[in-house]
Amino acid sequence: MKLRSRPSLKVGLLLAFCAIAGTAQTPATLPTDRLNEPWWAKRHAAVLEKVQSEKDTELILLGDSITQNYEKADPPDEDFQPTWRHFYSSRKALNLGFSGDTTAHVLWRLEHGEVDGLRPRAVVLLIGTNNTARGQSAEETSRGIESVVAKLREKLPQSAILLLGLLPSEVSPEKSGVDAEVNRRLARRYESEEMVAYLDISPAFFQDNRLNTAIFYDPRLKTPRKPLHPDTTGQRLMAEAIEPTLTRLMEDGPRQYLAGLSAVNTALIPVPRLERDSYDWDQRHRDVLAAKSQIEPEIVLVGDSITHFWGGLPKANHVNGPNAWAAAFGGTPVLNLGFGWDRTQNVLWRLQHGEFDGLHPKTVILNIGTNNLTGTVNARANTPEEVVQGILAIHEKVRASSPGSRLVVMGIFPRGFSPSARLRAPIARVNQLLAAALAGKPDTTFLDIGARFLQPDGTLPKRLMNDGTHPTEEGYAIWVQALAEAGVIRPR
Template identity: 25%
Template sequence: MRKSILLLLYIFVVNTSFSQSEKKIKWWNPVNSVVPVISGQAWPSEVKSVYHRFPERAEESVREKVWNLSKQSAGLSIRFWSNADSILVKYQLKEAIDMAHMPATGVSGLDLYSKTFDGEWLRSWGSYLIKTKSNYSFRIDDDSESYKKYGREYQLFLPLYNEVEILEIGVDSKSSFEVLPIRKEKPIVAYGTSICQGACASRPGMAWTNILERNLERPVINLGFSGNGKLEMEVIDLMTEIDSKLYILDCLPNLNPNTDDTYSLTIDAVKKIRLKRLNVPIILTTHIGYADELTRKKSAEEVIKLNKELERAHNDLKSEGLENIFLLKKQDLAFGFDMYVDHIHPNDYGMVQYAMVYEDLIREVIKESIGDLSTKAPKTQSRDIDVYKWEERHQDILELNKVDEPKICLFGDSIINFWGGEPVSTIARGQDSWDGILKPLGVRNFGFGWDRIENVLWRVYHDELDGYQAEQIILMIGTNNINFNSDTEIIKGLETLIRAIKIRQPKSKILMIGILPRTGKEKLIKELNLKIAQLAVLEAVDFRKIDDQLLLKNGIINDSLFTDGLHPNREGYMILGKQLERIIIDK
């Protein structure tokens, strides 16, 4: 009786808080967006419902069970910026709220994450009521002036095992709210079973595909279908429509070693993908094993048989000359029995393990290593949010590269960002020298205000050098690391960055430009540039300094050529432009 009273009181309080604040809340519905905003969708313009995973036409080709499961919102999320101190979500569900082995928070709940200006993930929590008509109230206790003024980026993960029919996000009418469009980077596409769909994570953010998306900061398309991930050609056909960074085939737990031809299914699936996506990496994942296989001989034998057939298929594909085919083995997944909820489905502990192993292999396959130093760990950032939007500029560059391939890529921080060119910046102090000198040479501006080495590394990892052949890559980066990193850390970061560029643009010439002088740090930068020059020799790339005319005879910065002791003014940019022109022409 007491529990019933408390439950009724809780429902009353939650519903009252929503109804009382309704007049002050502005609500946003994804259905009303003019651009695609549901992350994790591969066919945003073709879906029957905004929260479905497959295009409407797939209903005619895939099995009914697969089609019905594709209506569930596993792997889908919504990204937005807000400075609200309370974020409300109300939504309507179609199916059962929970399952015997998976809580309502995982089956039907939501999960809200956000990022700091330095690219670190945070997680929000709050009160919730999960029924057919559900709601969440996330409380954000951040009294900082920066949050009040600018807010931060959020990502709302949707239910793993339910179909969302209606959803709205609400914030106080005085708070800012800006939805972010889906990203243009090539996604990871994962086809699998209930484990891939998210069973049995306690909440959406703990599904391994969602963990992987946050860790890689790359879209992940979740094509997990509970009990129905069977390497079917109809699904493979749809997968090949996606211009993917990498494909994952993780279907063995849904195959029967006695009735399904695992070997032939694998061979056919890989070859079908290869017909359309010639060089895209494919990971073939073995069965993770059963929790009871140490005490149940039949379980162990089934796993061994399935995995042997998959490994045989992998080896034969490699023998035929198919490249970029990788095998993720059971022993590498390293599942212990405490990582399961039941006999097969991972708990949160298992999901973290699954994601971690996948991340390590994927980083190795797509050459996105992450080091033990901050300068070697790729990061996003929003430190200059009052001047420009970092991710928006990144997306603009990806789009610009598709329609107009750059000849020379000039990477840097605000010194490059504020020079001029495209994408257009709110500050362009050297536009005349850019238009008159650099633009005719085919130089594109890849400068981002407040970028450090690790931020440029992130951008290189996230496709800014993909899909075209540049003649030259020019780097002038590191000044923003000086106050945070040692010279050794800076050099190690530049080394990682150069090697990442070589992998993506092996035919391009790389030119490193010495860090420009800044007030009070002239001697420090001079010594650091000597070390950068030594690195250039070791990495077999060019190194040049273009700062001689920016210094007085005593080696101190010439303030008349700068706006603030760091950023050149119009005259300073003209000097730099002429210096850079001579280097480019002489190359």
Template identity: 25%
Template sequence: MRPLYLLLFCFTFSLANAQWRWYNPQKTDIPVIQNQGWTNEIGKTYVRLPNRAEQAVRPIVWELSRNSSGLSIHFYSNAPRIKVRYTVSGPLNMPHMPSTGVSGVDMYCKDENGKSHFCYGGYSFGDTIQYFYNITEKSPLHSHGYEYSLYLPLYNSVQWMEIGVPDSCELTFIPVFQEKPIVLYGTSVSQGACASRPAMAWSTIMQRSLEYPLINLGFSGNGRLEQGVLQFITEIDARLYILDCLPNIYGKTEPEIIRLVCDAVHQIRETRNTPILLIDHAGCSNADTDSSMFNAYTQKNISQHKAFDQLIKEGVKDIFYLSHDELDLPSDGWVDYVHPSDYGMEAQSRAIEKKVREILKLPVGKLSTTTPVTQRREPHNYEWQARHQDILALSQKETPKAVILGNSITHFWGGEPIGPRRNGTDSWNKVMRKEGFHNMGFGFDRIENVLWRIYHDELSGFEAQKIVLMIGTNNVDINSDNDIIEGLRFLLSAIRERQPKAAIKVVGILPRKDREARIKQLNEQINKMVDKESCIYIDAGVALLGKDGKIDESLFSDGVHPNEEGYRLIAPAIASF
């Protein structure tokens, strides 16, 4: 009976595995491991420093750089179930940090409106670690799949990993994002101690909110502002450097700390003009009951702030400071004397993100129209993130003289990057291309989606002569007039911040079938707001109306999008100013 039992077991096991398709991120044609520096060197391994660093940094720093803290893998999948299996090289947990944080993974999904959702996964820890996810949330677009982010272990080294979906389902890895990263150099807290799971490290919480790549170079007990590490950091063309090393600077006098901090900033400034943020020691849980602990971190903070003042007097530009008082960690926000709990990580992330948004000029309002967010409402037509990356690449290749920002009405007009369809090729080529316009329209975009794109560099790195904004029609059915007006005002401020020399024209929302009266009233308000903002307003859509104030359906393909003749009528008014 035993041979028969074994045969039956093997057959069942084989059948179960045959029902799953497994994907290995290290066996892709292009790098897909996010939040790494030096992707060309290490983009298919789960480490944080390139091999040449082994001879340039201390052995313990090199060893810690093998941990995958901050790394993530993004993918699309329409699977109702997802499995992750992998092995690690180190101990699964620590006395003050659970296996789920030290060695676990964490998965989030985004719905079609860009809202992020935590995905709980059952798990088992052993020689091979396994996570199991059931995706039961339904939406109209679920058959086309969600966008997933899988965050890797904070304090362990991943040897190999596979992501599995049922054989009838699909999984597509998202290539490494090409936007400039934030680079964090810090301590065990920066690395993620003592978060209960990877996505609860303060740096990852902030990364999920800002949605910039963030390279985590936190080295437990060994973030010491060392020249060897800083040399590698300066190789990265970052949008911001964060130095959070004070807790690991031991046995130094005030003059020594001042010199260490100043030398670190000067070393970065030798090659980079990127903003630098210095962060105070966040303090200790027992500072109120142990005066020696209070005095130790307070003196470090005093010393670093004196270094900051000295740098300012020297004329060093674009350096910023986040104080202990601004961090303001709650008394219950610790696991031990210095490492935050998830509660503390949340508080620290909020404080640092607030400062980062001030530095990078990324304000967020209280309305949905003033909150930057991605979307994926038309994956059957195009991939929103892929188009964003294509636009960034095109702007680097061919500097835009003029830009038009919008939704599908713009996207499907014409020009490059090529959209899924072109409804007005002739007028685009004769009018818009002649004026040098780049098409930055995205199908089904709303005001808040354009805000995200502006915050993510679509108007950065060049000086445009003209910018046309034609957005808002997809907000009409879900937002009040006031929300739309304030969203457009907020958006114009973001545009002006990045393109101060450009002439800016706002096109009134084009008329829509059965919405003509509402849109006419709304455009009157938009006109008044635009005038106060010292921009140009044009109601190009009047050319698409009949004498009865209703749309001329012969000028539309579907009651919303103009056809070739409709685009021909509105193109001159939009392009010329």
């Protein structure tokens, strides 16, 4: 393959052709090489050799310097090889990161053999930060990323794609604003596309609502720069943040027991379905998006199975409290955003993917967090402190989308028939922390009604929750009464 070319002439001819054809191409979508840079040309040639010799590649990581950095082993700040070996080597992974690349460069590489003949289970794609650093708009950058995804679907139709949102940085306020808009666009674009999972792991890099600059190596370089590249700790954190989703896409076992993924608060990382339940999670997400066009809800309920199987639209495959639902809401237009087995991270993904977009209800009732306290092979159990952070993140997103809504945040309902049941103590701690965190927040009511379900000795009657977790008709009636007393509803 001939590697040397004349990029300026090629791009000029392409732009001229596009102008004549009337298409809407931009520099972000025009395949462009960097063969005039010797290291880049040499790396591309080496990749082509690897592609020929590593036909059994199961995973591709594709992107720019943040991805290429996995090849570095320079402690303490740039020692990324241990993370690569731990999470990716056993997956027969191929690193296709090129420092400084934009979407245009990735498109050229894909068109010139870098994935030809491979059949990986999955591709992790992280690209676009150099587009916005060079002044490209959110629309241009998003279209460039979409073009890369389309090219991957063409070249690797059998491979799942894990598309990562742009990571946060402190390069400039302008870049951060454009990056955030790119991520919003990508979330909407890939809310339900087959074989493509979008994941924004930005929350992993924040601490106390501020970017944790200590986990970026740029400020510690000999010539300090603004935070952009995760350091040894940040790169490990990134791998942990994507591991549950990557495991699901690759249909393999996690490369670390999920209970050990402690560097990142998993309650804050938006992810799609984690657990299988008695319904189709993806179809319910589509049903929610369709239901939004049918009604203008006065009330929106957000939660897990306790909310899901109460009633309303979209219809559930079974309903546990139809009479209580009718008494609470009657003819009031209500949208039910409850999903069985959801954790806070699932709700954050759903909010990110359009379920609350454009809604301005009078009241939002949030009841989430109980599933975060239980661990499975798909997700570790969260601490009470982590759960509260997840709930507060949901509160903030809903408030930002609909500042005029009253938010009613429910305390987690009791679980287990005995007062000494395993989850009673962490639930109490969550509710204690949540009450303190929400105190004084405008138009927000914290409603902890757990004691109403319990006998004086702390036992939970089966007539109220026959499985120790989900309310019966009589149990839902207690919730209705509490909402009425708080002035949220007027029972029929």
